[in-house]
Amino acid sequence: MKTVLTVVVVLVVLALAGLGFIHSGIYDVAASTPDKDFVSWALRRTQHNSVERRSEGIEVPRLDDPEMIKTGLVHYQEMCATCHGAPGIKMSEIGQGLNPYPPELAEKAEPDEAAEFFWIVKNGIKMTGMPAFGVTHSDEEIWAIIAFLQRMPKLSPEEYQKLVQEAGLAEAPAEEEHEHGHTHPPGTPPHED
Numbered sequence: 001m002k003t004v005l006t007v008v009v010v011l012v013v014l015a016l017a018g019l020g021f022i023h024s025g026i027y028d029v030a031a032s033t034p035d036k037d038f039v040s041w042a043l044r045r046t047q048h049n050s051v052e053r054r055s056e057g058i059e060v061p062r063l064d065d066p067e068m069i070k071t072g073l074v075h076y077q078e079m080c081a082t083c084h085g086a087p088g089i090k091m092s093e094i095g096q097g098l099n100p101y102p103p104e105l106a107e108k109a110e111p112d113e114a115a116e117f118f119w120i121v122k123n124g125i126k127m128t129g130m131p132a133f134g135v136t137h138s139d140e141e142i143w144a145i146i147a148f149l150q151r152m153p154k155l156s157p158e159e160y161q162k163l164v165q166e167a168g169l170a171e172a173p174a175e176e177e178h179e180h181g182h183t184h185p186p187g188t189p190p191h192e193d
Contacts, residue, residue, distance in 0.1 A: 032097075044100075054119055060114045060115050060118070063150050068147045069151050072145045072148025072149070073164070074169065077167070082094055083098065083102045084106075088158075114146050118142055121133050
C-alpha cells in the first residue's frame with residue numbers, strides 16, 4: 001500500500017511540476033531561437049516516427065506520368081516553393097524564418113519516401129509551419145505534388161524555369177532582392193542578416 005501511495009504522490013508532484021513549467025513562460029517559443037539539442041532531437045524523432053507509422057500501408061501510385069508531374073509543378077510553384085525553394089530558387093524570407101528550418105526539397109526526394117511525403121503534404125506537421133493540404137486538395141492533386149517532388153532533384157535551374165514557363169506560370173526569380181537592398185543566397189540559414 002505504501003508503494004502505491006508513493007507512486008501516486010510522485011505522479012501528482014510531476015503533474016504539478018509540469019503545470020508549473022507550462023504556466024511559468026520559461027520555455028522560449030520564439031521561432032528565432034533554436035531549440036536546445038535534446039528538444040530538437042526529441043521533436044525530430046517524434047515527427048519521424050509519427051510520420052513513418054502513419055504512412056505505413058499507403059499505396060503509392062505510378063508517379064512518372066508527365067501530365068501528373070506538370071500538375072504537381074503548378075501546385076508546388078504556387079504553394080511550396082516559398083518555403084522549400086526549387087532548383088535555382090532559394091526559399092523566401094518566410095521559409096528562412098521558420099523553426100524548424102524547412103527542408104530544401106530540390107535536393108531530396110527518395111522514391112521509397114513517397115508515401116511519407118504524401119502523408120506530410122496531406123496532413124501537415126504541427127508546430128512547423130507545414131500546413132495540411134488535404135483540407136484543400138484531393139488525393140490525386142497531392143500525388144501530383146509528390147510526383148513532381150520525385151522529379152525535381154533531377155532538374156537543373158534552367159530545366160525548372162522551362163517547365164514553369166511551359167505550365168504558363170510566372171517565371172520564378174532566381175535571386176530575390178528585398179526593399180532593404182539585401183539578398184539571401186541559396187541555403188542561407190535563417191536570421192543571418
